Amino acid sequence: MTETNTTKERHITLPVKGMTCASCASRIEKKVGELDGVDQAGVNFGAESVTVDFDPDRTSPESIIQTIEKIGFNVPTMKRTFPVEGMTCASCVSRVEKKLRSLEGVTDAQVNLANERATVDYLETRLGMKDFREALEQIGYHVPQEEIEDLSNRELEEARHRQESRLLTVKLVFSGIASVLIMAGSMRDTLGFLPAWELANYNFLFFLLATPVQFWGGGQFYKGTWTGLKHGYADMNTLIAVGTSVAYAYSVFATFFPSALKMFGPEVLVYYDTSAMIITLVLMGRLLEARAKGRASDAIKKLVGLQPKTARVEREGRELDIPVEQVAQDDILLVRPGEKVPVDGVLVEWPTTIDESMITGESIPVEKQVGDSIIGGSINKTGYFKMRATRLGKDSVLAHIIKMVEEAQGSKAPAQRLADQVAGIFVPIVIAFASLAFIVWWVWGSSLASLPTDPFLFAMMIFISVMIIACPCALGLATPTAIMVGTGRGAELGVLIKGGEILEQAQKIDTVVFDKTGTLTLGQPEVTDIAIPPDQDMNDIELLAMAASLEKGSEHPLGEAVVAAAQKRDILLAPMEDFQALPGFGVRARVDGHEVVLGNRKLMEDAGLDLSSVETELDVWTREGKTPMLVQVDGRLGGVIAAADQIKPHAVDAVARLKQKGMKVVMITGDHALTARAVADILGIDEVLAEVLPGDKANEVKLLMEQGRFVAMVGDGINDAPALAQAHIGIAMGSGTDIAVETSDITLMSKNLNAVSDAIELSRSTLRKIKQNLFWAFFYNILGIPIAAGVLYPAYGILLKPLFAAAAMSFSSVSVVSNSLLLKRFKPSRTSSR
Numbered sequence: 141m142t143e144t145n146t147t148k149e150r151h152i153t154l155p156v157k158g159m160t161c162a163s164c165a166s167r168i169e170k171k172v173g174e175l176d177g178v179d180q181a182g183v184n185f186g187a188e189s190v191t192v193d194f195d196p197d198r199t200s201p202e203s204i205i206q207t208i209e210k211i212g213f214n215v216p217t218m219k220r221t222f223p224v225e226g227m228t229c230a231s232c233v234s235r236v237e238k239k240l241r242s243l244e245g246v247t248d249a250q251v252n253l254a255n256e257r258a259t260v261d262y263l264e265t266r267l268g269m270k271d272f273r274e275a276l277e278q279i280g281y282h283v284p285q286e287e288i289e290d291l292s293n294r295e296l297e298e299a300r301h302r303q304e305s306r307l308l309t310v311k312l313v314f315s316g317i318a319s320v321l322i323m324a325g326s327m328r329d330t331l332g333f334l335p336a337w338e339l340a341n342y343n344f345l346f347f348l349l350a351t352p353v354q355f356w357g358g359g360q361f362y363k364g365t366w367t368g369l370k371h372g373y374a375d376m377n378t379l380i381a382v383g384t385s386v387a388y389a390y391s392v393f394a395t396f397f398p399s400a401l402k403m404f405g406p407e408v409l410v411y412y413d414t415s416a417m418i419i420t421l422v423l424m425g426r427l428l429e430a431r432a433k434g435r436a437s438d439a440i441k442k443l444v445g446l447q448p449k450t451a452r453v454e455r456e457g458r459e460l461d462i463p464v465e466q467v468a469q470d471d472i473l474l475v476r477p478g479e480k481v482p483v484d485g486v487l488v489e490w491p492t493t494i495d496e497s498m499i500t501g502e503s504i505p506v507e508k509q510v511g512d513s514i515i516g517g518s519i520n521k522t523g524y525f526k527m528r529a530t531r532l533g534k535d536s537v538l539a540h541i542i543k544m545v546e547e548a549q550g551s552k553a554p555a556q557r558l559a560d561q562v563a564g565i566f567v568p569i570v571i572a573f574a575s576l577a578f579i580v581w582w583v584w585g586s587s588l589a590s591l592p593t594d595p596f597l598f599a600m601m602i603f604i605s606v607m608i609i610a611c612p613c614a615l616g617l618a619t620p621t622a623i624m625v626g627t628g629r630g631a632e633l634g635v636l637i638k639g640g641e642i643l644e645q646a647q648k649i650d651t652v653v654f655d656k657t658g659t660l661t662l663g664q665p666e667v668t669d670i671a672i673p674p675d676q677d678m679n680d681i682e683l684l685a686m687a688a689s690l691e692k693g694s695e696h697p698l699g700e701a702v703v704a705a706a707q708k709r710d711i712l713l714a715p716m717e718d719f720q721a722l723p724g725f726g727v728r729a730r731v732d733g734h735e736v737v738l739g740n741r742k743l744m745e746d747a748g749l750d751l752s753s754v755e756t757e758l759d760v761w762t763r764e765g766k767t768p769m770l771v772q773v774d775g776r777l778g779g780v781i782a783a784a785d786q787i788k789p790h791a792v793d794a795v796a797r798l799k800q801k802g803m804k805v806v807m808i809t810g811d812h813a814l815t816a817r818a819v820a821d822i823l824g825i826d827e828v829l830a831e832v833l834p835g836d837k838a839n840e841v842k843l844l845m846e847q848g849r850f851v852a853m854v855g856d857g858i859n860d861a862p863a864l865a866q867a868h869i870g871i872a873m874g875s876g877t878d879i880a881v882e883t884s885d886i887t888l889m890s891k892n893l894n895a896v897s898d899a900i901e902l903s904r905s906t907l908r909k910i911k912q913n914l915f916w917a918f919f920y921n922i923l924g925i926p927i928a929a930g931v932l933y934p935a936y937g938i939l940l941k942p943l944f945a946a947a948a949m950s951f952s953s954v955s956v957v958s959n960s961l962l963l964k965r966f967k968p969s970r971t972s973s974r
Contacts, residue, residue, distance in 0.1 A: 150194055151191070151193050152191070152192050152194070153190070153191045154190050154192070154201070154205065154208070154215050155188060155215060155216055155263070156208060156214070156215055157188060157215075158212065158364070158367075159185055159188060159213060161185075161376035161567075161615075162185055162566070162617075163376070163566055163567050164213070164376075165183035166183075167211060168211070168213060169181045171208070171210075172204055172207055172208065175203065176199060177195040177196075177199035178194045178195075178204070179193040179195070180192070180193040184620050186620020186621045186623070186624055187624060190208065192204055201247060205217070211367075212364075216263065217261050217263055217264065219260070220259070220260050220269065221259045221260075222257065222269065222272070223257050223284060224236055224258050224276060224281050224283060225281065236258060236279075237250065239275055239276060239278075240258060242275075243262075243275055245262050245263045245266030245267040245271075246261070246262045246267065247263070248261040249261070258272075260272065269283070270465055304430075305427070305431070308423060308426060308427045308430065309427060311356070311423055312357075312427055314352070314353070314356075314357060315353045315357035315358075315420040315423055316420050318349040318416055319413065322346050322349050323413050323417065325342050325345065325346060326412075326413045343391075343395040343398075344395060346391070346395075346412040346413075347392060347395050347412065349412070353416045353420070354384065354415060354416070354419065357419050357420070357423060358381070358419040358422075358423075360377070361377045361380045361381040361384075361419075361422075362377075362381050364376075364377030364378075365377045365381040365382070378571070379567060379570060379571070379608065379610055380418070380422055380607075380608065382571070383418065383604045383607035384418050384419055384604075384608075387411040387412075387415040387600075387604055387942065388411075390411060391412045391415070394409070409593070409597065411601075413943075414601075417943050417946065418604075418943065421943070421946040421947050421949075421950050422949070422950055425950025425951070425953055426950075428954045444542065446538060447538060448464050448479075448482045449463065450463060450464060451471075451473055452473060452474045452475070452476075452482075453471050453472065453473055453474075454472040454474060454526070455471070464482050464483065467482060468529070468532075469532060470528055470530075471528070471529045472488065472527070472528055474526055475520045475524070475526075476520065477520055477523065478519070478520065478521075479519070479520050480516075480517060480518070480519055480520075481494070481516050481517065481518050481519070481520060481527070482516060483531070483532055484515055484531040484532070484538075485514050485528050485529045485530050485531075486511065486527060486528050486530055487509065487513075488526050488528050489510065489526035490510075490523055491510065491523060491525070492508050492521070493505045493506065493507055493522045494514060494515075494519065494521065495519040495520075495521050496515055505521050513530075514527055515537045516531075516536050516537065517538045541889070566610070567610075570610040573606060574603050574606035574607045574929075575603070577599075577603060577606055577929040578603040581595060581598055581599035582595050582599035585599060588934045589933055589937075601941065601942060602928070602930050604945075605928035605929075605941065606925060606928045606945075608928075608946050608949055609945035609949050610925055614916065614920060614921070614952040614953050614955075615921075617913070617917075617953060618910065619640065619910050619913070619914070621913070621956065621960035622909040622913060622960040622963065623639075623640040623643060623906065623910075625961055625964055626643055626902060626903075626966075627643070629902065629963055629964055629966050630902050633895070633902070634888060634889035634890040634895060635887075635889075635895055636888075636889065637886050637899065637902075638885050638886065639885075642885040642886060642903075643903045643906050644910070645850075645868060645869060646852070646869055646885075646886070646899060646900055646903035647903045647907050648850040649850050649851070649852045649868070650803055650850050651803060651804040651844055651850065652804070652805050652852045653806045653829075653844065653851060653853045653854065653863075654806070654807050654808070654825075654855075654893075655809070655837070655863075656807055656808070656809035656811065657697060657809065658697070658855075658856045658873070659854055659855055659860075659873060659893075660787060660788060660791050661787055661788060661819070662786045663697050664697065664700075665697050665701040665767065665784060665786075666701055667701050667702060667704075667781055667782070667783050668782050668783060668784050669757070669761060669766070669781070669782040670683060670684065670781050671754050671757040671782075672778075672779040673754055673777055674753060676776070676777070676778060678773070678778055681709065681711060683779040683781070684702070684705060684706050684709065684711060685712070686732075686734065686736050686771060686773060686778065687702045687736075687738050687769070687781055688703045688705070688706035688711060689713040689736075690716060690719075690729050690736050690738050691703050691727065691738065692713050692716065694727070697785070698767060698769060698783055699727070701783045702738075714731050714732035715731075716729045716730065716731050717729065717730050718730045722739060723834055724810055724833035724834055724835070725740055725742065725743040726738050726739020726740060726769075734773055735772075735773070735774050736771065736772070737771070737772040738769055738771050739770060739772075740768075740769070740810075740812070741768065741770065742831070744772060747772070749776075749777050754777070757782075758780065759814075761780075761782045762812050762814035763814055764784075765784060765815055765818035765819045765822065766784045766815065767783050767784070767811055767815055768780050768781070769782070787819070787822060788891065788893060789892075790894050791823055792822070792824060794892075794893035794894045794896060794897060795824050797894065797969070798896065801900070804849070805824075805825050805826070805827070806825070806828070807819070807827070808832055808840060808841075808863075809828075809832065810830075810832055811830055811831070812830065813828070813830040815830075816830035816831075817830070837860065838863045838865070838866040841853055841863045841866045842866055845866075845867070850868050850869075851868050852867060852868065852900075853866070853869075854873070854893075854896055855870075856872060856873035860872075864884045869885050870886070871884055871887075871899065872886070872887050873887075873891065886899050894968070897968065897969070901966075901968055906963060909959060909963055913960065916952070916955065916956060917952065920948075920952045924945075924952075927940050928940045
């Protein structure tokens, strides 16, 4: 379960077991959506989850779970009892219960003071004993360490899936053997080597073989049908159970009361082979579908597999190997060559080379120096190094990636809405159509065509075929499986897409807006030139000292460049006071008794400063793509410092790829127009929005959108966040600030800007698969059901027998999932190396 909070409304995602088709999803959405306090409910059939937006003052997760379970589905929960040390009175009981119930994923908690134990009902996919222990320790209580679970929640989930798959396999093998024996017996005259028994003996043998297939092998269909009847709905289980039961029940009656059916001909036929083989084929389809759906979530399993189990920590002068869960903030960790980095951290001793390909998609190892950040789960290639732990557990980069991918895989694309609407009424319509076809062929069959059997038996086979061939599963799996595989493949490429709607919209992008600093450039400018006006008695060192003293502590890239230049020259910085930032223009403060202002040309011109003495330098440097910073000291122009930022590797290729796709590429920056134009010319960008203040970037994006463009904004800084939120699609560099990543729709873990094109290509490929899947699902049902009903039989003699109907139904679901799995082969079109 995942859960987020807003001021009032809460957002919760719950796992749901027992859904067999898209009509199940539609029913859950309807029932949960009817709850008081629920604003919106959406079910993802492929991911087996329901997402609910609700008012916590009017309903609760427990009420939502109860509603889902009342209509026959299961929300997997676990009950765990464990000791709690430190409780002394009833107020302790109340406090512990309140804390446990406040955890995301806990549905109920009860504490017994007499035996000092707590019993918690919780969603095992969301919580574990470690979470309970940490929560209670926050309020002063203690859970013994030995109570912490050995298995992770995902391992428990996988174990349950393996158990279900094994049972399904056993059922399939048994049903398959029984069905083959029944089929062989039914063809005894053709085969010629079976015993010449009486027909009644063979029929009784078929009964013995088909009965366990019907009620054990197909037991899940009866269970699902009974649950539906109790709660007033019908689903795919109903279609299979009713369809096979008709064939089985008629055959049982024919076996024990053959004389009552002599009206249908001298030889009474049985259809055990039909019922048994249908169940076998459906079971085979379910097993193949389950395995294919498991492969659809391979990306999550790979990401989870990146998480190391142990870490080597340095404590009190000793090296200890401990579980990674016990690593504390600021612990010093040691990592040997070839080992996985246990947690996120900062390199503190000895440079190394790190393979981050599993997280960023970049195949080339990255050189790391002291002070550089390291991502947990990446692999140390060469050096032995020490690092300081920073982000742990759920705060780690890998945990965030896993969470984003899981949430994206549980999302629903707009293209699925029509399929969901159809699925909601699909089964009742199919039952009505099958019944109508039965009546038509029974009553008027002889006048419509020359029938091979009695009209009743012919009509019965038609009824079974229509019931069996109808497949709402394909409709329900069409979009979710494509989204699961598409977002998973994106994660492998270092492209994190927040949901199905984003995947569907990204293919509409026709304009890509890049922020310049830190996105198209490295964001690490260096001072290149210094100019002093003739009337100033300062020299370069003194001017740089003034500017660096003003900018010390600055987080702006240009300010950091000035300070770095001073440090290279071993310049001592003077004290600074009364600091004032002028967003979009510069900064001012008192430095060593002087009024110092550092800013852009507009700031100085607005202040009435005469710039004629440095006009030549300003013009030349600007045309070279450098950024001039003017320094005013005590009301006079002290000089100009120029800095240049290096363009990112692959930036030129990335822009060219986007233009080849017919997209408009725009650069937005606060730089002077000439500086911006010089950089844009190098990159091959035609459209430039220059001298844009940080607060105006969102307005510029809005203006582009008002021109009818579908805009993607690419940025990495805090001041990019409003523009990322404004654009149709916000794309954040994963190396950027947390707020930029949070407001974006797509996050690029790689620093390679080619990932922007990768994301667009992936979205187009995924949408193509969704359209193919939906077309196949609708086409299959629109074509298959009428053929099964016998509409082609009078004119062409074409009839779809129940066995072929069952095979087609199983194939339809498997084919949709298999088509989605082809996305795992997606490769970006880029020619440059990763």
